[in-house]
Amino acid sequence: MNKQRNLILTYLLISALLGFILLTIFISYMPLSDLDKNFSTFIQSYQSPSLDPWMKFISFIGVMPYSVIMVLLTALLFFVFKLKREALFTLSTLFAGVASTIVKILVDRPRPAAPLVHVLEKTVQQSFPSGHVNFYVVFFGFLIVVMSHVKTIPFILRVIVIIVCNLLIILIPISRVYQGAHWFTDVLGGSLLGGLILFVNSYFYFRVKA
Secondary structure, eight states: OHHHHHHHHHHHHHHHHHHHHHHHHHHHHOSSOHHHHHHHHHHHTTOOTTTHHHHHHHHHTTSTTHHHHHHHHHHHHHHHTTOHHHHHHHHGGGHHHHHHHHHHHHHOOOOOOTTTSOOSSOOOSOOSSOHHHHHHHHHHHHHHHHHHHOTTSOHHHHHHHHHHHHHHHHHHHHHHHHTTSOOHHHHHHHHHHHHHHHHHHHHHHHHSOO
16 A cells, blocks of 8 residues: 555656656746736636735735745644654755746746736735745645644644634735736745745655654
């Protein structure tokens, strides 16, 4: 059973890696596609004054320096409650920001802009991949791994954290496109890159003995 599971995970990892590489090549040759424009038009058709603050809030916790502070505080909490391995690998999720920044510089894709999209959040860094999505997948994804694995944490707390983390991972791509901060392929790239980093981080987390 373990052998079959490992084989499935290996195929998923290879698929994600190939997908990210192919997507990066595609964007390098076609920075703006009909798919991106149509997806942004669809998502932004739901923009409203009542929904704007919620979409901004979902993205807010992924903005520097708040994202780093959140990682440091979470790692500190784990350390205080004698979960030193969890604290260490929570800190390693900060690598997500380094990885996405390197790819952004290499691809150098411009951000979405008017009149193609309605921009609610103006940003200066390059567009591909979405750093927010990448970070959320890695950080909140790792919290889900920890909550699923560490049974000493109260059950109710684990369930709440897992639900909140899943919601944030699901909603952040929508939030970024909704605000005109990214294209669909940006958030897809962020998801793929984040998934790869999360896999590697989780792999070593389980390999390192407590």
